[in-house]
Amino acid sequence: MSDLNSFIFKNSPKWLDNYTAHWSAPSNIALVKYWGKQDPQIPKNPSVSFTLDKCRTHTKVYFQKQPHPQESFLFEISFDGIPKPEFKPKVQSFLNRIKDYVPYLMHYSLYIETSNTFPHSSGIASSASAMGALAACIMDLEVQLDPLQTPSYTTQKTSFLARLGSGSAARSIQGPIVGWGQHAKTPSSSDLFGVKIENTHPVFSRFCDSVLLVDKGQKAVSSTLGHNLMQGHPFASTRFEQARGHYGQLIDILKNGDIESFVQLVEKEALSLHAMMLTSEPQYVLMQPNTLHIIQSVWEYRKKTGRQVAFTLDAGANVHLLYPNDIKELVQSFIENDLSSFCQNGAYIHDQVGTGIKKM
Numbered sequence: 581m582s583d584l585n586s587f588i589f590k591n592s593p594k595w596l597d598n599y600t601a602h603w604s605a606p607s608n609i610a611l612v613k614y615w616g617k618q619d620p621q622i623p624k625n626p627s628v629s630f631t632l633d634k635c636r637t638h639t640k641v642y643f644q645k646q647p648h649p650q651e652s653f654l655f656e657i658s659f660d661g662i663p664k665p666e667f668k669p670k671v672q673s674f675l676n677r678i679k680d681y682v683p684y685l686m687h688y689s690l691y692i693e694t695s696n697t698f699p700h701s702s703g704i705a706s707s708a709s710a711m712g713a714l715a716a717c718i719m720d721l722e723v724q725l726d727p728l729q730t731p732s733y734t735t736q737k738t739s740f741l742a743r744l745g746s747g748s749a750a751r752s753i754q755g756p757i758v759g760w761g762q763h764a765k766t767p768s769s770s771d772l773f774g775v776k777i778e779n780t781h782p783v784f785s786r787f788c789d790s791v792l793l794v795d796k797g798q799k800a801v802s803s804t805l806g807h808n809l810m811q812g813h814p815f816a817s818t819r820f821e822q823a824r825g826h827y828g829q830l831i832d833i834l835k836n837g838d839i840e841s842f843v844q845l846v847e848k849e850a851l852s853l854h855a856m857m858l859t860s861e862p863q864y865v866l867m868q869p870n871t872l873h874i875i876q877s878v879w880e881y882r883k884k885t886g887r888q889v890a891f892t893l894d895a896g897a898n899v900h901l902l903y904p905n906d907i908k909e910l911v912q913s914f915i916e917n918d919l920s921s922f923c924q925n926g927a928y929i930h931d932q933v934g935t936g937i938k939k940m
C-alpha cells in the first residue's frame with residue numbers, strides 16, 4: 581500500500597460539523613542527513629534520525645464544516661496565542677501539496693493554534709515538529725470521517741503528509757529511530773514516508789541528545805534553499821552515494837550496538853553536510869567560531885576520557901551532542917563546565933530519544 585494512489589482518500593466520509601484535533605509532534609535529529617531533493621519532496625538519498633522527546637510542537641486545529649466545498653483553503657493560524665499571518669504562506673503551500681490526498685479538507689475551515697516547547701528563538705529547526713503535528717491533526721479528522729482506517733495506514737499517511745510539508749517531518753511521526761528514503765537495507769523503506777527501524781540495540785532507544793544553542797538567530801540560508809543548491813553541485817552525486825553507503829553502515833551499527841563506529845559515522849555525516857554548504861555555488865558557512873570550539877572540545881574530551889560522545893549538526897550553528905544514557909551525568913557536567921560558555925547566553929537543552937507524535 582505504498583504507491584501514491586493508496587494515499588488518496590476515496591471513501592464516503594462520515595461528515596462531522598465540528599471537530600477539534602490536538603496533537604504534539606517532536607523534532608528529530610538526523611544521523612545520516614537528508615540534503616538534496618527533487619519534486620515533490622523526494623529525497624536524493626535515504627536518511628535516518630533519532631526522534632526527540634522534549635523538543636515538540638503542540639498544535640490544535642478547530643475544523644468547522646462549511647455549507648459548500650471551498651475553492652481555496654480557509655484557514656487562520658496563531659502561534660503562542662498571537663495571530664501569525666506571516667506563517668500562512670508555508671501552511672498554504674503545504675495544504676496545496678496535500679490537497680489531492682485529503683479532498684474532504686475543502687469542506688472545512690481550519691483554525692490552527694500552535695506552540696513549541698522549546699524557545700521560539702532557539703534556532704532549533706522546528707519545521708519537522710510543526711509539520712508533523714499539523715499532519716497528525718489532519719489525519720485525526722480523517723480517522724473520524726473514516727473510522728475503519730487501520731492504525732498502520734494512519735501512521736504511514738501521517739508521515740506521507742508531513743513529508744509534503746517538510747522532508748524531515750516524515751521522520752517525526754514515530755520513534756525511536758526512523759528511516760526515510762528507499763534503501764535495500766530496510767525492505768519496507770520508501771521515499772514517500774518514514775519507517776521505524778526495527779530491532780535496534782537497546783542502547784540507542786535510551787540515547788541522549790543535548791542541544792547546545794550556539795546561535796539562536798534566524799539561519800542565514802534556509803534548508804529549502806540549501807537543498808536547491810545541491811542541484812548542479814559539483815560533489816552532489818558523490819555525496820548522495822556516500823550517504824547511501826552511510827545509511828547501510830548505520831543500520832548495521834544500530835543493530836549491533838557498536839557505539840565507537842556510531843560516533844565516527846555520525847560525525848562524518850555532520851561534517852559532510854557542512855562541506856556541501858562550504859562548496860555550494862554560492863558558498864556559505866553556517867558554523868560559527870563557537871561551533872568549532874565545541875567540536876574541538878568534544879574531540880579532546882573523548883580522547884582524554886574514552887567516553888563515547890558524538891557531535892552532530894543540522895543546517896545551522898547549533899551542536900547536538902549524542903551519548904548513551906549510562907554516562908549522562910558525566911557528559912552533562914562536561915557540558916555545564918566546559919561547553920556552556922560557547923552557547924549563546926549559556927543556553928542548552930537536554931533531550932533524549934522519544935517515541936513520536938502524541939494525542940493531547
Ligand code: DP6
Pocket residue numbers: 609610612613614615621627705707745746747748749803804807853894895
Ligand atoms: C540538515 O526537512 O528542513 O536538517 O524539506 O525543505 O523542509 P525541507 O527541508 P528540511 O531539511 C532538513 C535538513 C537537515 C538534515 C535532516 O534533517 O535530514
